[in-house]
Amino acid sequence: MLKPLIAGNWKMNTTVHQGVDLVIKLRELLKGADPDEVEVVLAPPFTSIHHISHIIADSHIRLCGQNLHWEKGGAYTGEVSADMLISVGCRYVIIGHSERRELFKETDEMVNKKVLAALKAGLRPIICVGETLDERELGKTISKVQLQIKKALSGLAGGALKDIAIAYEPIWAIGTGRTATPQMAEEVHNALRELLFELYDTDSVKSTRVIYGGSVKPDNIDSLMAQPNIDGALVGGASLKAEDFARIVKFRHL
Ligand code: PGA
Numbered sequence: 001m002l003k004p005l006i007a008g009n010w011k012m013n014t015t016v017h018q019g020v021d022l023v024i025k026l027r028e029l030l031k032g033a034d035p036d037e038v039e040v041v042l043a044p045p046f047t048s049i050h051h052i053s054h055i056i057a058d059s060h061i062r063l064c065g066q067n068l069h070w071e072k073g074g075a076y077t078g079e080v081s082a083d084m085l086i087s088v089g090c091r092y093v094i095i096g097h098s099e100r101r102e103l104f105k106e107t108d109e110m111v112n113k114k115v116l117a118a119l120k121a122g123l124r125p126i127i128c129v130g131e132t133l134d135e136r137e138l139g140k141t142i143s144k145v146q147l148q149i150k151k152a153l154s155g156l157a158g159g160a161l162k163d164i165a166i167a168y169e170p171i172w173a174i175g176t177g178r179t180a181t182p183q184m185a186e187e188v189h190n191a192l193r194e195l196l197f198e199l200y201d202t203d204s205v206k207s208t209r210v211i212y213g214g215s216v217k218p219d220n221i222d223s224l225m226a227q228p229n230i231d232g233a234l235v236g237g238a239s240l241k242a243e244d245f246a247r248i249v250k251f252r253h254l
Pocket of ligand 1: 169173174176213214237
């Protein structure tokens with residue numbers, strides 16, 4: 001059994017003070033949570049990560065960047081490298097979020113470069129894939145996400161899979177309140193795992209977590225987590241409310 005991964009993506013929300021307040025509340029609410037049962041990861045904006053790292057130093061909460069650049073350093077105004085994220089305490093990094101792909105024109109090739117750079121530096125990538133509503137209605141969901149993953153993992157040996165999580169996030173479900181049903185999500189997760197089995201050895205594939213994102217809330221987390229191929233959640237809006245996120249972390253086994 002893989003340890004479930006519950007990650008909160010704060011996106012471009014919270015000043016340092018607001019982020020600190022949120023994480024202090026969360027730390028209290030999660031005090032009873034068993035770190036052997038679930039891995040909890042937070043992706044605050046870059047500006048808050050360093051402050052927050054001090055607050056969670058004696059907790060089991062881990063930190064995550066929301067993005068990175070594949071170069072180690074240089075003239076890339078506005079960008080952040082893997083080493084910089086590690087230096088402020090990050091262990092994880094979100095790569096290829098649909099907002100990055102759509103709004104900032106990130107391509108599959110860029111996603112692949114970021115994945116390779118993150119792993120090389122010792123950061124664990126959470127690689128996001130997902131289809132638009134049009135693609136779903138045209139029956140292209142599986143082929144789209146499988147191709148995104150094939151390209152994201154290009155050049156990667158199986159041994160690296162244990163350090164990777166894949167986040168299936170249907171674009172039409174992000175921030176909309178519309179969630180994929182657990183069965184819809186399970187079907188895609190299963191297809192992603194089947195692709196991994198085609199590409200890599202069984203042990204490596206079994207070590208990879210495939211998590212779901214898109215309007216995950218306290219009232220749908222339990223049924224999502226009851227699916228055999230859903231190994232966690234990437235949570236946006238609900239991760240900005242300490243009580244909601246804590247309830248998601250403490251999902252109930254149905
Ligand atoms: P949401 O965002 O939970 O607000 O839908 C999820 C995400 O974008 O990762």
